[in-house]
Amino acid sequence: MSQLDSALQPGDTDQKPSLLDGVMFAALLLLMLFGLGQYGLYEPHEAHFAGVGREMVTRGDWITPHLNGAPYLNKPPLLYWMIALSYTLLGTVNEFAARLPLALISFSGCLLCWQWAREVWGIRAGRMAALMLVSTSGWYLFSHQLMIELLLCVLFLASAYFLWKAICEPDTWHYWVAFYVAIGLNVLAKGPLGLGMAVLVLLGFAAWRRDWSLLRKCRPLLGMLIISALVGPWLVPMELRNPGYLKYAIWSENIDRAMDRRWPPDYDVVKVSVIPYVLFALVWLAPWSLLTPQLFSFVRARLKEDAPGSSIKEKNAATVLALTALMPVLFFIPIKARLVYYQLPMLPPFIILAAAWFAFSNRDDYRRGRTGASIAFILSGLAVILGGLLVPGAIAEIRELKAAPGTVDVVDEIAYILGAAMLTGGVLLYLRRSSLALLATVVIFSLASIHNLAGFRAFDAVRSSRRVVENLREKAGPDCIWISEGSKEIGASAGIAYYLGQDAKGGSRSVYIMKDGDKAHRSPPKFPYGEPKYLIDTAKLNALWSSTVPVLFVTDFQRKSFDTDPPRLPEGEKHELSAELKGVECGQRRVYANPAAYARIK
Numbered sequence: 001m002s003q004l005d006s007a008l009q010p011g012d013t014d015q016k017p018s019l020l021d022g023v024m025f026a027a028l029l030l031l032m033l034f035g036l037g038q039y040g041l042y043e044p045h046e047a048h049f050a051g052v053g054r055e056m057v058t059r060g061d062w063i064t065p066h067l068n069g070a071p072y073l074n075k076p077p078l079l080y081w082m083i084a085l086s087y088t089l090l091g092t093v094n095e096f097a098a099r100l101p102l103a104l105i106s107f108s109g110c111l112l113c114w115q116w117a118r119e120v121w122g123i124r125a126g127r128m129a130a131l132m133l134v135s136t137s138g139w140y141l142f143s144h145q146l147m148i149e150l151l152l153c154v155l156f157l158a159s160a161y162f163l164w165k166a167i168c169e170p171d172t173w174h175y176w177v178a179f180y181v182a183i184g185l186n187v188l189a190k191g192p193l194g195l196g197m198a199v200l201v202l203l204g205f206a207a208w209r210r211d212w213s214l215l216r217k218c219r220p221l222l223g224m225l226i227i228s229a230l231v232g233p234w235l236v237p238m239e240l241r242n243p244g245y246l247k248y249a250i251w252s253e254n255i256d257r258a259m260d261r262r263w264p265p266d267y268d269v270v271k272v273s274v275i276p277y278v279l280f281a282l283v284w285l286a287p288w289s290l291l292t293p294q295l296f297s298f299v300r301a302r303l304k305e306d307a308p309g310s311s312i313k314e315k316n317a318a319t320v321l322a323l324t325a326l327m328p329v330l331f332f333i334p335i336k337a338r339l340v341y342y343q344l345p346m347l348p349p350f351i352i353l354a355a356a357w358f359a360f361s362n363r364d365d366y367r368r369g370r371t372g373a374s375i376a377f378i379l380s381g382l383a384v385i386l387g388g389l390l391v392p393g394a395i396a397e398i399r400e401l402k403a404a405p406g407t408v409d410v411v412d413e414i415a416y417i418l419g420a421a422m423l424t425g426g427v428l429l430y431l432r433r434s435s436l437a438l439l440a441t442v443v444i445f446s447l448a449s450i451h452n453l454a455g456f457r458a459f460d461a462v463r464s465s466r467r468v469v470e471n472l473r474e475k476a477g478p479d480c481i482w483i484s485e486g487s488k489e490i491g492a493s494a495g496i497a498y499y500l501g502q503d504a505k506g507g508s509r510s511v512y513i514m515k516d517g518d519k520a521h522r523s524p525p526k527f528p529y530g531e532p533k534y535l536i537d538t539a540k541l542n543a544l545w546s547s548t549v550p551v552l553f554v555t556d557f558q559r560k561s562f563d564t565d566p567p568r569l570p571e572g573e574k575h576e577l578s579a580e581l582k583g584v585e586c587g588q589r590r591v592y593a594n595p596a597a598y599a600r601i602k
Contacts, residue, residue: 037096040464044491053083138284184230244528377426388415406458461585550597
């Protein structure tokens with residue numbers, strides 16, 4: 001047995017963490033933090049979260065989220081609070097400070113996977129779970145972008161972990177308290193969804209085990225009090241300051257969105273039907289989704305009543321983890337407005353179960369599954385390498401990628417690295433060197449993640465306003481008025497406001513947004529507090545454009561075609577600056593200046 005296999009020997013649930021664990025987590029933390037500030041905020045999602053966090057700081061208002069100078073009521077405040085706290089503690093407002101909280105949350109997910117797997121299947125499984133999670137494609141991609149889903153992932157996993165602890169020790173109240181605290185935080189992060197999925201896991205466990213007494217043992221009254229104590233101090237003043245917020249949040253943000261009847265329609269780009277939704281779950285789990293058949297066999301074997309060596313603690317863990325992994329997929333299948341990344345909360349529980357299988361895969365009774373997994377990894381590695389040869393040419397003409405050719409340039413190189421990782425892991429797994437197989441796969445995948453930073457930097461030309469705004473901001477002057485054509489989402493204009501920075505009084509600068517664009521594409525949502533002050537109509541646009549005040553007009557970066565969907569530009573003389581910005585990639589944006597702005601910039 002190698003020294004590595006000895007350090008990761010399965011079944012040693014009582015083994016204490018060692019220096020090896022500290023080194024591993026230090027490396028994982030560095031990987032999660034690497035490059036966070038080296039590319040612009042993607043729009044609409046990143047810019048809106050980062051912008052709300054900044055306005056919390058500049059306004060000193062931590063109750064009502066604001067974006068572009070007006071209340072922004074689309075999400076509960078937990079992630080906004082975290083971003084605002086990061087700005088405050090670091091004393092700066094930039095991309096790194098904005099993305100840091102989510103990167104740390106993602107890192108905490110690795111810690112929790114390590115802890116849960118270690119408690120049930122030993123230190124080896126724990127270490128494997130942490131390494132496997134950080135190397136899944138979904139965990140890496142979404143921990144390096146400001147999206148709320150990974151916060152939901154970790155809080156959902158925490159609620160499942162404490163549910164398992166409470167089930168194993170039903171007479172200890174503190175695990176139930178922790179369970180409800182995790183749910184309460186999830187409600188502050190995502191709204192009723194955070195409560196619904198955790199409750200469904202609890203009900204699913206009671207139904208599977210036919211133990212309905214669990215619904216009494218879970219102390220539901222205590223749970224309601226804890227969740228209310230966490231959510232109420234924010235929700236009550238929020239509703240008092242913004243009458244109608246609660247109705248808007250429940251109906252528009254949850255029910256109408258779930259039924260896909262919200263107007264204007266949003267998130268169309270990432271909306272998918274049922275089959276792609278399920279398939280994308282495998283994409284986000286890659287490369288470890290290749291272990292799906294082995295995972296089903298492992299869980300089925302552990303749940304058998306007469307399973308040799310399977311304790312009640314392990315059976316409970318396998319049941320809760322399986323339900324937690326399946327819930328995000330099953331929950332959204334009947335919902336019309338399912339987005340391509342809504343199944344992300346399945347990643348951590350799936351990975352814990354996959355790590356448990358991997359930890360025991362060297363045993364003789366795992367030979368069939370081990371052989372199947374090694375073949376799957378080898379064939380997939382060859383397919384990815386072949387894709388690296390063929391795909392770049394095929395995708396080079398995609399409109400968004402054509403606007404940022406540097407993105408395509410790294411595709412083949414990343415494909416070769418990923419293919420090499422799977423090939424190496426598959427061969428070593430076949431040779432029964434499972435620890436070395438996993439470590440080699442994770443290390444090589446990490447190299448691909450680091451190299452992918454070049455892709456992130458190149459793609460921000462399409463999805464971020466940073467290059468355009470930073471190039472024109474000082475030239476146009478602090479009194480220049482910026483006007484956005486608007487888009488399907490208000491957050492699509494948030495990047496312009498974010499990179500404009502602060503005004504002379506220390507407040508956040510804002511951007512005007514057109515309100516009378518094409519109804520199906522650029523009509524802004526109706527908030528309960530009335531029309532935001534940043535909305536202007538064509539008459540106001542033309543009046544500003546013909547004045548002596550410098551004005552810049554930025555078109556919708558999400559436009560699919562200028563031919564079939566031409567922008568509604570201001571009347572009068574105008575100069576297209578985007579054609580004159582040498583060395584600055586504007587993506588799909590076109591920037592126009594009125595005569596006053598053009599004279600100043602030239």
